[in-house]
Amino acid sequence: MKPAPFKLYVPEDEQEILALLHEYGTEARILAGGQSLVPLMNMRILQPQVLISLNRCAALSYLNEQGGGYAIGARTRQAELEDSERVAQRLPLVSAAMPYVGVRASRNCGTVCGSLAHADPLAELPSVAAALEATFEIASVRGRREVSADEFYLSALSNCLEPDEMLRQVWIPKAGSDSKSVFLEVSNRAHGFAVAGLALSVDIDAGGVCRKARLAAMGLSETTLRLRPAEKLLEGKVLTEELVEEASAVSTEATAPYQDIHADREYRRRVAGVLVKRALLNCSETVN
């Protein structure tokens, strides 16, 4: 189990990275944290001809307050968000999800953008980004463009990046003062390798009315899945127990889950409803 040969570039600025991507296209892969890529290379499932390491491109490592949210650069490690007081205050859903993302050693190396771009249906961060309506900023020598999570994810392990593009940053809006968020997942053991999960962010006003609800589930589809029927149901209403039950029920119906050796479709479908219920009850408890 050793990787096949490849050519390594460790460029120092973004222009150089984009130029290399332009030159090599599908033959190249960005090596950000490598926590998903390198195991696949060690097993020779992936054999890129060229790797472009971000290690020396310090300019892409940032966590900047910007336009009512935070911009997170392509080389920003997950652990930097995990350890950040600002993130805990302003991006509580990101903070809550972080301990579930791999393990500490993988978060020290793995980048936020790298995990987002890998598009594993059982990864936490894509659902967090979807629930927070993050903006994905994509760059190439041809210029920059911005897409939403919906547009970014195509299917399992597949995103909308063209061969010469990279995900250069993700922008996540700050949580408002009325905002509550919850991250939950279930696994076959206490930690790691989730079979399903849920990222939830709701705004609840002083009167207890849910003004905005964003629910994104993992493991329930080939990509992260926004639970729109539940969102629609919740918005504009007070979070009562009945409403929570109803939102849970429509979430169970709405899904056409992913299935593998760890859990079947039926389990994931049922657990989706359970997680929605738990997350909403958790929010209404915080409200009351």
Next chain:
Amino acid sequence: MNEISDWTLIGKSVPRREDAYLLRGQGKYLDDLPVPQNTMHLGFVCSPYAHAKIAGVDASRAKALPGVIDVLTGADFSDDILPFAPDIQIDGYRRVERLVIAVDKVRFVGEYVAVILADSPYIAQDAIELVDVDYDPLPAVSGIEEALKGDAPVLFDSLGDNMVFESHFETEGFEEQFDSADLVLEEEFRLGRVTGLPIEPRGCLAVIDEVADTYTLWTPTQIPHQVRTAIADHLQMPESSVRVVTPVVGGGFGTKCHVFPDELVAVALVRRYRRAVKWVQDRREQLLSDPHAREHLHRIKVAVNRDGVIQAIKLNLMTNSGAYANYPFSCTLEATGAARMLPGPYRIRNYKYDVVSALTNTCPTGAYRGTGQPSCFLAMEGMMDRIGRTLDIDPADVRRRNVVNPDQFPYVNVVGVRYDTGSYLQSLDRVVELSGYDEFRARQPRDRLIDGKYRGIGICNYTEVSGTGAPGWRVRGFAKMPGFDSARVVVEPDGRASVFLSQADAGQGHLTAFAQVAADRLGLEYADVRVFEGDTAKTPFGTGTFASRGSVVGGGSIIRCCDKLIAKIKRIAGVILQADPADLVLGGGCVHRAGAPGNSLTMEQVAETAYSMNNIPLPEGEDHGLEATDYYDPPMVTLANGTHIAQVAVDPDDGRIEIENYTLVHDCGRVINPMIVKGQIHGGTVQGIGEALMEEIVYDSDGQHLNANLLDYVIPLAMDIPDMRIDHIETPSIDTVGGIKGTGECGVTGAVPAIANAVCDALAGIGVNIRSVPLRPSFILEQIENARREAAG
């Protein structure tokens, strides 16, 4: 026998001396050994098919790669290595042979098809991809029951079908006894396929000693002497021309107590090329082709009377052999182990078993910690609970009514196994008290109201086969399994001692524990005794370390050997001290008259005399030197015992199981080092938690291995493990030297049934019947849902 009193070191939690180098990263495991220049690195081309004819192998692209020395196929070894098979002599067993590198046909995913010799491991991996093998896929079969059907694909044409082993046993007048009981309960229990998964994968380094014309094979094995014998047998070379050495070994768990095709290949290659050969296994290869275990199906019928006393048991057991017979055990190891040990701590007098093992297109099965026992006690202890539920008797009481009582020892069980001593009732009563079992039962109905979770409690009362001697192996058909182990103890010229033992440590702490035994026996300081193992050139022949035999047979060998040596020490000292040797005792590094420590000789003085390094002449008729070798073949088996109680909460919403309380009482006779014993219990219990709740190797119906990686073969982490309450009872064996019983496998043996029973107990009220492992959340939820649907009609 050998009643031992006034031990000063045995029974103490002496900190481990191994830690000194392991904690600094200085342990020399296989991949850490220095290698000779020009060492060739091996890579194995593995079959991606479960069942296929090999139409051809084209290695030309691989051979053209710079750094590749050669590529060999199975045909290249047909003159070097005999077909590989263990020597199993038991009725109903059909011999199957494996070519170490497949020639015409592959029978499981991961089987070796070709071997690369390269300058580096990286190049070897590159070359693997460049070997073009032309396979003609054949229909494959992976399940036991499917394999035994008439139309199943047959693995070995010469056999005609896939039945590889069957065994039957029946007590006299069985049917009559079975039919006359008040009622019969029956159930089906299944265990998933699991594996030992040591964190260090295997590997080997074969080097040549040109001067002596011998070969040294370094391999992380639990059975160095058996590896050497297997190599000599199958490579047709003198046993004396091969030396097998174990480096520091990174965990064994039974996985490393087999002899492997790659070990034979490595020695054949070093012999052929006269260049060192090294191979380090990777995790994928380890999960694909190192022995798997379990995958058992029990159909059990228990004839029981209204008082809860069992009158007769009928067992039908099916096990999955996989594609071949692992050396030296074959599939019979778990099959006969489970069937023979099923009566466990209970007075079962009428017993019938029928065991069948099937060949399938899966990795061969073999030993893994617990061997047969987590399996048979899942069935047996599951039936104890079912008797209780059916007859409305508390499950703990059902067990009390059936156990071998304290006044019945020694007891010979229904298949002829002697239980010399034991604490079956005491350990059950103690753990019931410690765990708060009765209090839990009293509050159990109310507990559900707390948070909607179903709570249950499960017991496993078990015996643990340990220290199996030659009679125990012969009765199960293992014709070439020695059974004994041996020690050579040397008091060196400086009066300090070296112990050379036929065993091989894989993390158990032998260098510490056995030094305690020898130091105690010889009356030396602990620091003055060193233990050496795992080298066929340094240590006398023996069986190895597996099946909970280390402490029993290793400890026993050392005690016997020390006693032989002590006799000589006393003879020499007797002449010098002008005392009757019978009056002399050893202690504090000296020899002196009992009760008169003033007039003493130091061990060093005795040794100087023995080695002719002073002016005191050696007594007439004594040989020089101060050493002895002795062998210990223990009785058929000695049985440790214990009881585990698990209390669990099952969340009916997500199907997750939480172990809220775990208590166990364990009795392994005389304890050498309590700290080490506790470590063995922890480790085994956690492997049992893994087997009960999450671990399973999955094959699809075509024999594709679906989780040969650590992302998908899910094992427990620290967050999965509850704190455990552990208590010990010490009931020394009266049959083994030193009264020692084994302890390696108790944890997994107790945990799997205790947890399954606890989950079953939690869910029995809503009509869910738990009778298989692993109990993953999706499975639990499915069971709950099925029960609800059934209840709703």
Next chain:
Amino acid sequence: MSLNDLISRLFADPGDAGKKPSQAAAPERLDNHRVNVKLTVNGTVYEREVEARYLLADFLRHELGLKGTHIGCEQGVCGACTVLIDGRTARACLQFAAALEGAEITTVEGIAGDGPLHPIQQAFHENHAVQCGYCTSGFLLTTIEFLKRNPDPTREQVREALVNNVCRCTGYLNIVDAVEAAAVKMRDRTLDAGGEPS
């Protein structure tokens, strides 16, 4: 997602890819790209020319002879190869040495050097948190990083931190005990040193 599923998603013919993972997409061989790299390991600066694909774990073990970093899975799961890169735990099997120009790496050999055992090592010894020892280096480095971030952890926090590594021998409980004991030793040491964390 399970690896088998992942393979089937990555390749056009899922049946074929699933069945023949080892033969999937073997490209023509590239010339081995070699890279010059300079990095610091346990305080010593090393400059070496290495193959681009050479894993840090292999570099430490076979290039520098620091064999206390053990390889257990090369999939980033078991944690036996855990080292510190710039003070933070990382899987040495998932890093390419050539991409680590300027990094400061600590391996198990760097914890105590030739001196007396570090308090964490001492705690592992006293609590019998070592059996076969193969996973131990990784656990020690995980503990170093963890206690630096959280010098006074609860038992549950210790368990959470230890999911960084897999152990198959000890059943974890003695390691949890050892980390708790180490935390106490480290706090005592800090107090002895006049309150300055070392």
